[in-house]
Amino acid sequence: MLAVARSLLVRALTLTGVLLAVLVLLVLSLGATGFSDRLLEAQVNEEVRGFRQSLSQTVRDPAAVERAVVERQTELEGFYGLDDPWWVRLPPMVFRVLTLDLGEARTVRTSEGSYEISDIVLDRLPYTMLLLTTSTIVTAVVGIAVGTRMATRVGSRLDRVLAYVASISFAIPGWWLGILLIVVVSFRLEWLPAGGMYSTPPPEGGFARALDLAHHAVLPILTLVPVSVGPYIYSVRTMTMTVAQEDHVLLARAKWLPQRRITMRHIFRVAAPPIVTGLLFGLAGSLSGSILIETIYNWQGMGRLYFEAVSGTPDEGLIVALTFVFTLLYVIIRFVLDVLYVLLDPRVRY
């Protein structure tokens, strides 16, 4: 038990390290490139200009206006910390972000009208999770069912075909498959909506709305599953096959145990931990993939939010906050995965 706790502690420390490393990287790239300075200067200039305009309407003397403007400018620079170098100014920002105080977005807001980034993230996160969990479950069911079956046919013609399918599935960018599906399924066949989350106008009533959401989610999920299921089938097949060739399975066969028992107790029990982690790992990875998939389907989740922050007039505060949130989510999923791994595999000892 102590060993388990210790190994989990090591993982927790590593993942905290990841979080810190990413934050340090954010600060370094924002500060050392002068990006943060430029950003704040632009903001100060903006406010100073507004101040000058409002002042010039009431005060007649241009010299007095000028004095007040200069005063206001130094005041603002002090307020934003521009008179400090970035390595003094940015660390407090990191601590602020660490406490999930993410600041405000410039243009994006929630349906209730809040500009708070943490509100926006909470607003969007469930939609991303809906896509990711559903597609992960489908991938798991298909991958495990097909992969374990393929493991008994290694070297067969079907196995070779599967290898090709897996590599094609790996080589297809998910977002391009999405484009294909939009062109064919939405525009040619007109079976499913091409994007968005609800019909316009959205249907009345909770159940009808949920159905509408599900209807819009079909195509994104149909895009997410094929690109992940191929490699997954292949890795399930390889892991099962490797275990099946081990000595303890040979022994079980020698003992003339029933095939079913061998498969369940001697092969699956051993192969299960890497199979499960492989799947969860895919989930963590598809968190990044969702940026592109949500973008093409105009799915108002975290990924689309990131795209909106980068494109057009970029919102730097939002980008920093989102990079952090993505890292945080990723780290959390990884930790859950480690706990699961330890629970599943009694042999794990560091």
Add this chain to the structure above:
Amino acid sequence: MTDEHQRPRPPADPPATAEIQPAAEPLTLSGRAVRRLLLNSGSGRASLALFALMLGICVWVLATYPPNFGNDRWSNPVVWADNPKVAPPVWTNALPGVDRVEHQVDALDQPVEIRTIPAGEVRVYESGFDFAGGEAPSFLSLSLNGVSFSGRPPVVIATLIRPDGAEINLVSIPITAARPGETQPIRRFYETPERVVLTTGDAAARAITTAYQQTYPGVPAPNLAERLNVALFARPDADAPNGWALLPGTYRMRVQVVTADPATEVAPIKVVWGGTVFGWMGTDNLGRDLLEGLLFGFPLALAIAALASLLSTAIGASLGVLSGYAGGMTDAVIQRLSDIVSNVPTLPLLIFLVFVLGSHLWLIILVLVAFSWPGLTILVRSMVLQVRAGQLVEAARALGASRRRIMVRHVFPQVAPFIIAQMIFFAPGAILAEASLSFLGLGDTSTPTWGQMLEAGFRTGALYVGYWWWVLPPGLLIVLTAIAFMLLALAMEPIVDPRLRRQR
């Protein structure tokens, strides 16, 4: 979707020894063995064929394209002004549906006739165009590429002669006379050609209306002011549902240069009958020939793949060998570091870094490399641990070989085949990652990659109005290139995994 931007990694600790087979039998990587392996498997042959094709295209592109293709040509609207916008490829005419018009560009260098008039001479140039109907040409344009003269400036008059006999005076281009201080002969338009689109403007609209009234008196003239390209190639038809019908036949564009000075020189005049289909791959919304961009994508994609996977593999493998062989503190530091880096979510950080540091292709590659080495380090380390315990290394150590010598001469060769296979396996990931970044609009615009072409198509909504020739081919080529690498990796698999070698 798995994380496309990183190597397939083993599940978290403990390393999945299942994936890594110890060198059960000595791994060989002789040229002959590899060649036999590649030629004997279907995937090997297919990948070799694909690579031969792609390398051939690369050589051709590098030999024929201008050095700064991205900025000077691809992103320069002037180059593409005379192409039809969003025109599908020519071969779509073979499909059932409307017969579209092929693009025709004529450079008129010899006058068909020179008439002498009291004030000087008239040089007559002509360009013919066979119009089959179906769909009106997208535009008609005339470009003067250079005129040099002395004394009074010449005048250029363009007239369209239609199969119904109507002659429509579309434009007369005045040429600026000598400015004070300019020396004779005066040269005009050599630097920037004078391009006149004949299917826009009030003068052209009036000329067409007049011609309609003269040729078809009594037939109500349709309102085609907004669509002069249709009006030029149609006739009023009271019976047709919209009041006009296309007029097939042979059209002639007559360009007359009226000049007082017989020594006047006129560079070839370009007349463009704008098609509604263009080239092998069609055009985008700026009239860019998509074939050119698609071909240019080959060397870019291969360079990205080669550079990123070489660098990342070099770093990952050397750290892995070092970590596994040196052990102790070095090992601990490298392992902790790769643990941290391999747990970083790549795409968000890639987006962030490229956004802050700027969209440069080399930067994108560097950032990719910076986050992709740990997977290999962890794998190689666990292999090296096994190799180190082997008799070969023990013997070398007993003979007094130095640590460095053992690492380079005895440990590395045993893990090399695996490393090379991993390198090939990583290459498509680099291409896909660059494409993803470009698709988000963070691509390096001086190097137009396939991802950027896709992004342009997506951003302008080409996807939603059915411009398939714009969004499908770039993605198809990305997939094809990635598959070429995957097939190669698949063919190399027996080298890495000896069990598979025995089975076949």
